Amino acid sequence: MGKHKKIAKSNLIFDGLVNLVMILVLLVCLLPFIYMIAMSLSDPAAIMNNEVTFWPKRLNLSSYRQIFSYPNFFRAYGNTFFYTICGTAFSLLMMIMLGYPLSKDFLRGNNFFMKMVILTMFFSGGLIPNYLLISYLRLTGTRFALLIPFAINQFNLIILINFFKTIPVELEEAALIDGMSYWKLLWKIVVPLSKPAIATIGLYSAVFFWNDWFNSLIYLNSNQYPVMLYLRNIVNGTMMVGEAAGSADKSTIAISVKAAVIIVSTLPIICIYPFLQKYFVKGMTVGSVKG
Template sequence: MGIRSFGDKVFDGVNYGIVTLFAIACLFPFFYVAAFSITPYSEYLANPLKLIPYHIELAAYKQILQMPLMWTGYKNTLIITIVGVVLNISLLLISAYPLSKTDLKGRNTIMVLITFTMFFNGGLIPNFYLIKSLHLYNTLWAMILPGVLGAYNLILMKNFVSAIPASLEESAFIDGANEIKVLYKIIVPLSKPAIATFVIFHAVTQWNTFFSAIIYTSKRGLWPLMLILREMVVDDGGVAKDAMDMNNSGITVFTIKMAIIIFATLPILLVYPFMQKYFMKGVLVGSIKG
């Protein structure tokens, strides 16, 4: 690299400063909630913007760990997320691979129909009647199947698979491999960056789902974790009040709310570090190739 001018260094410094401020702005709400989930309420009232508590109080977490509804929500969310991700990745692969073939008959028509679904759909009421007619109402499948395969992600995966050299597949066919073996022995290993990216996308979407649960369930035992959070806020802390120990004056609805938010969001945040090395490569290659 050549010698960088003073203007280049200033430009880089300004960019780093803007990115740093943006990162702080994004992280501040999370640190705020985390800090006050372990802060005694009296200390919070004395200084509502203080992020480092003098005293640490874990009573709110102890209370929510004893709350059966939280564990039911966790179980439902884990099932929805894990099953949804497995189905999503499986359908993406078996759909994108044939669509990446230029000699596939009707390929352009299929792609037009897939793209059409990105802009038009039946709407909420037809979808509700579809779920009812398939006897999926009040089941976890109603929160898994409707969004299991998205047109946008399918197009990105198709573009990614199309970028894999055709010579690799031809060599495998010469060695006697069939289409299924090529898919799982060549396409899947080479598509790990894209797969990791879509795992993150779909896992976050499924983990945060709550609207479909509102529409397709009427049983509290089927609530996902995020619907419990929503009800806690909309009901002015009704769920949080259920978790409170009335004999512990240090626990308030506010503290319970902060603890539940951390309890619900922390697991999905921990997924990112393990997927980070694949994330950017998967997004960029899938979006500009093909």
Template structure:
């Protein structure tokens, strides 16, 4: 007997399909423009399928020193930032998950305080400046190395692990570091994979801090460069302070969209490898005492 589809189910399918189209169509348009000739995309001769396919935009970007330098900066910031953030978050969360640690409640209160109150942009800038971090990767990495929310979630996950594992490891003579690296971390792959993805996206999409703290544009990551490419193209001006003359002169819709796709590619490539942990890890670590 065939299952009957109700009007409600049909309506839900239609609504979800329309929402999906609003996401997919712009993405397809970006792909189409990046593989097209500038004159065709500017004249609106196509929508999501180029009349003539070309790799000129990608060949140009992959030979442009300014774009490659910003791409390298983003890779360095993302790799270093993700490694540092995971290390600090995991070690601090593990320490706070142990009820016998002296001063644990005071440390939790201080961390929780930062979830409610923030110093603001100007005090943050003054701190970074007084630490001589302006125009260095440290200006981007250190202020965002962790957050109270991330620590609380990871801590809650560690607390959910069976205490018997910790006790068995101690009986075998393991210390805190051995327990953390040999017992806790192998059992925490879902939550670690989840926050690895979170931190990677955070550092790869870094824009605001880079614009504020990095006066030397040669240290810019990819996101400020993309913003500058769009601004220069839309205003028909050239700024060698942010882009070299060759890149500014050759900006077109195909180059812009190709740059957007290349900037998205690393995160899109990594996500499938973390997906099997992400769905589970996103639901773990609910706040629990």
């Protein structure tokens, strides 16, 4: 009995410690975010006078009004949603269709294709050859320039393949014996069983498409630009050319506007996490060990 209590006590201390650490971690992640929210909602003068900490001073929505009034802001935001949703969907489709056959060891040439995939993980043509390739394929200036070249991410593909490998062969055999085709097998049995892995790589893809600005910059026309490109410009646009003695040091953007930009650009993608979390926790480690 006494022994039992002792364990409970040390457990309690341990739990307390764990909780403490977790709270610290939480604060480290959360405080910058709260700070940014507070800044974005404060009066610029209050920020300049160093009065803002974690609570907005003199509530003021003008910074949001300013960024929302940027011409084309909503079109750019729409573009971003388009790339994120279509890009992720297309990417998942392609990766599932490539990953499933590659997960089958009996497929001839499997090794060769796998090595080709891995090869491209380490070697690439570089910026200008890539640009020329995309340009010769007549993809520049079309939205496909963002969807097709980035449909397959090798790292995500490997996670997916390894996950497919953990699905018991017996399940598939049973389905095959019952007369199911491989196509149907993939969509009716394998994909539903692979939700954690798909959610994980889906999230990775979504975050990639959401954050990407460079590829859009080089391949697309300005009316197809995602919002990230504009926001990036607002946050550090005037700093970038600082070496060009003069005009760059002249124009400034209030920090409250920058804060608002940061909030606007991160909030939607952060909102996805809670919905995917239950898969995500499992998905992070799945695929790592073959069952």
